[in-house]
Amino acid sequence: MGTVYDYIIVGAGSAGCILADRLSASGEHRVLLMEAGGEDKGFWFKLPVGYIKSYFNPQTNWMFYSTPQTHLGGRSLYAPRGKVLGGSGSINAMIYVQGQRQDFDDWQRAGNPGWGFDDVQPYFRKLENHPQGASAGRGEQGRIGITPMKGRTHPICDDYLAACDALGLPRSEDFNGAQFEGSGIYETNIRRGQRSSSSIEYLAPARSRSNLTVMTHTQALRLLYAPGSANSICGVRVRQGDRDFDVQAQREVILSAGAVGSPQLLQCSGIGDGDRLNGLGIAVRQHLPRVGHNLQDHLCASFYYRANRPTLNDEFNSLWGQMRAGLQYLLTRRGPLSMSVNQAGGFFRGSTHQPRANLQLYFNPLSYTIPALPNANLKPEPYSGFLMAFNACRPSSTGQIQITCADACERPLIDPNYLSTAHDQEEVLQAIRLIRRLSGTAPLRNLIKEEVAPGLAIHSDAQMLAYFKDHCGSIYHLCGTCAMGPDAQTSVVDAQLRVHGVQGLRVIDASIFPNITSGNINAPTMMVAEKGADLVLSDKPH
Ligand SMILES: Cc1cc2nc3c(=O)[nH]c(=O)nc-3n(C[C@H](O)[C@H](O)[C@H](O)COP(=O)(O)OP(=O)(O)OC[C@H]3O[C@@H](n4cnc5c(N)ncnc54)[C@H](O)[C@@H]3O)c2cc1C
Structure with missing residues (x-):
């Protein structure tokens, strides 16, 4: 038997790094954090625009389809x-x-006491280090550095905001503040011009603790059951290089392997739909039919424009522009390299019947296409360009993650079942109509030389929907595959994030979302980890 830990965390992602810090902080518990990938060392992980380097890099990216x-x-x-x-x-x-x-x-209404907005807001505050200080909704003592891009964006973002004003759309001064709905400028988890991730802010400082062990290049293969018990978890079988071995957990194993990895590991360990597991020759330990189901995501498409004024394309496409941006970054940690390219945007109602915002928009002062081929580079278009992109906030299509064999090293099937409801198709049309109305206002008409794609020849609902179907892509917000709820027939974990019917096992990551949230989901995932850590620590062993 190898080393025994109190807690084993599988997956050092947005959630896992926070858990590793919080569970090891008191020094009382021996914590193991294992991660299939390697260290996040190096310049490109810190430089905000550096993520284009990992977009198609199999060393740091699972690159699923x-x-x-x-x-x-x-x-x-x-x-x-x-x-x-x-x-x-x-x-x-x-x-x-x-x-x-x-x-x-809605999470709370789904039968999850303690997960309503008033309950989770303190955990958002706990995360945040906001430069404008604390307020009802914002934190200033937290680890994650927040940089509002307001006041730093490319000048053409003002034309977008003026276009929204011209349509009479509301303004949001802060999407995380008093008013969510409206046009505005995004905030980022960036600190002094560098990525502020949970690995950098939580895990890195915790690694000097002698009670925290971090194993990189270590992949969990399956959960281990206590001898003589049908469904009590006592450890994990792992693979490091060509060596397989077991690690033991005295208290709990926590799956934080993400919306693909966590349901995959449950299924490989006999926790899932009994018939399906039997069909794969996997012994059923706990029949939980919803493991892997309820997969949700934001599906997005872009409208591309040629501008009659310089945009970031001009800066990034010229050697002089690159040198200037590079120098500005090195000397001041400011400028386009220090920010996300998704600068402006907002949350809007697609129709007057909507009770609240149901569409999210992005206005990027840069136009680029995402190549279909994995060996291609993300490159700005060779002209002064910008794009507007959109997705529905709460699409109703749900899909699933399913393994095809017991081997956790085999990729599972990922079927988000995108755009499968009339509701989702209608929201796509609402968003496209909004974008066309925006591009027709005087402020944007004065900026636009040409709508490059889809192009003005595409205007009927049928043509718009066809364009969307041909060009949409994931915005990478997979979640919901181990959903939280009170009933083992319709959910996977309870409101304490314990897997129904299994002892010593929780899931704490984006897979526990009962429904996808409006907006980008990294902040809610980190909130889940902060709250999850409290739930684990307050659950005294019997
Ligand atoms: C390209 C991209 C852009 C995005 N942009 C934004 C954005 O701007 N804003 C935003 O809010 N969200 C964004 N997201 C989404 C957000 O980053 C994720 O939703 C969030 O990080 C999910 O956190 P998690 O902890 O659930 O999973 P992850 O952070 O994915 O962590 C899971 C970890 O588990 C590891 N793992 C998996 N299986 C195993 C195993 N068997 N053994 C050991 N380790 C394992 C993985 O390697 C990974 O490190 C983006 C995502 C991507 C991919």
Whole structure:
């Protein structure tokens, strides 16, 4: 028998790094954090625009693809996932959005006491180190550095804001403040011009603790059951290089392997739909039919424009522009390299019947296409360009993650079942109509030389939907595959994040979302980890 730990955390992503810090902080518990990928060392992880380097890098990215999507003409969509300390939080675009009050109130209404917005807001505050100080909704003592991009954005973002004003859309001074709905400038989890991930801010300082062990390049293969017990977890079988061995947990194993990895490990360990597992020759330990189901994501498409004024394309496409941006970054930690390219945007109602914002927009002062081929580079278009992108806040399509064999090293099937409901198709049309109305206002008409794609020849609903189906992509917010709820028939974990019917096992990451939140989901995932750590620590062993 190898070393025995109190807690074993599988997956050092956005959630896992926070758990490793919080559970080891008192010094009382021996904690093991294991991660399939390696260290997040080096300049590109810190430089905000550096994420383009990991977008197609198999060393730091699982580079999954979805199954062919029935409602997208059979296209398979790219699903990058971080495979490195910090997980997807080390390779993401750093847009920081808490979400809409109703998102979390719906979590609570789904039978999860303690997860309404008023309950989770203190955990958002706990995370945040906001330069403008604390307020009802914002924290200033937390670890994650927040940089509002307001006042730093490219000048053409003002034309977008003026276009929103011209349509009479509300303004949001802060999407994480008093008013969520409206046009505005995004905040980012960036500190002094560098990525502020949970790995950098929580895990790195905790690594000097003697009671925290971090194993990189270590992949969990399956959960281990206590001898003589049907469903009490006592450890994990892992693979390091070509060596397989067991690690033991005296208290709990916590799965933080993300929305793909966590349900995969449950299924490989006999926890999932009994019939399906039997069909794969896997002994069923706990029949939990919803493991892997309820997969949700934000599906997004872009409208591309040629501008009659310089944009970031001019800066990034010229040697002089690159040198200037590089110098500005090195000397001041400011400028375009220090920010996300998703600078402006907002949350809007797609129709007057909507009770709240149901669409998210991005205005990027840079236009680029994401290549279909994994060996290609993300490159700005060779002209002064910008783009507007959109996704629905709360799409109703749900899909699933399913293993095809007991081997956790085999990729599971990822089927988000995108755009499978009439509701989601209608929201796509609402968003496209909004973008066309925006581009028709005087401030944007004065900026736009040409709508490059889809182009003005595409205007009927049928043409718009066809454009969307041909060009949409994931915005990388997979979640919901081990959903929290009170009933083992309809959910996977309870409100304490314990797996129904299994002892010594929790899931704490984006897979526990009962419903996807409005906006980008890294902040809610880190909130889940902060609250999850409290739940673990307050659960005294019997
Ligand atoms: C390209 C990209 C851009 C994004 N942009 C944004 C953004 O701008 N804003 C935002 O809010 N969100 C963004 N997201 C989404 C956000 O980053 C993720 O939703 C969030 O990081 C998920 O956190 P997690 O802890 O659930 O999982 P992850 O952070 O994905 O962590 C899971 C970890 O578990 C490890 N793992 C998996 N299986 C095993 C195993 N068997 N054994 C050991 N380790 C394992 C993985 O390698 C990984 O490190 C983006 C995501 C991507 C990929």
